Amino acid sequence: MTPSAWLIALAVFATANPARVAPALPRGARPAGERALVTVLGAGLATAVLVGLALAGEAIVDGLGVSAPTMRVAAGLALLATGLRDLWVAPPGPDPALTGRAAALVPVAVPLVLRPELGVLAVSAGADVGPAPVALPLVAVVGVLAGLATMDLDGPAARVTRWAARLGGVLVLATGTALTVDGVLSV
Helix, strand or coil: CCCCHHHHHHHHHHHHCHHHHHHHCCCCCCCHHHHHHHHHHHHHHHHHHHHHHHHCHHHHHHHHCCCHHHHHHHHHHHHHHHHHHHHHCCCCCCCCCCCHHHHHHHHHHHHHHCCHHHHHHHHHHHHHCCCHHHHHHHHHHHHHHHHHHHCCCCCHHHHHHHHHHHHHHHHHHHHHHHHHHHHHHHC
16 A cells, blocks of 8 residues: 555655745845745755655665665654654754855755655655655745745744744644554555
């Protein structure tokens, strides 16, 4: 039994959790358009890597000598840990970024979007249902992050963003539980 593509897509979007990542996007004295461009470049690069992992998912799982259900359990457990972190640990703050458009690489692509839990989820999804349920929500993540990069996250916007990040954490816990149970039952 393989998980539905909808479950995988929801898990990918919730795990990327744009609301949690938004406060750490490079801001400083950059104009809104430049912030959006840097964010799109970095998140787009991370999306390409994650879709590549999904495309190679079956080969990676075979190369590791594990089954797709076992990889699904690994992805589910990684999501459970991520969901707990999203609920109880404060979102990352703005770290020093590389100057200019190089900020697209650090911190946007790595470590904000391209993270281990998304990599494991992409490989598992690629082995189970293919790359589409990974690619489509990540494209949405790029768009949402670009919009959030242009906003000033003060006052009510900061409060809404924090609650959206917590909701994302709850969704990560739910999808992680579903993937773990599905993987265990499939083994």
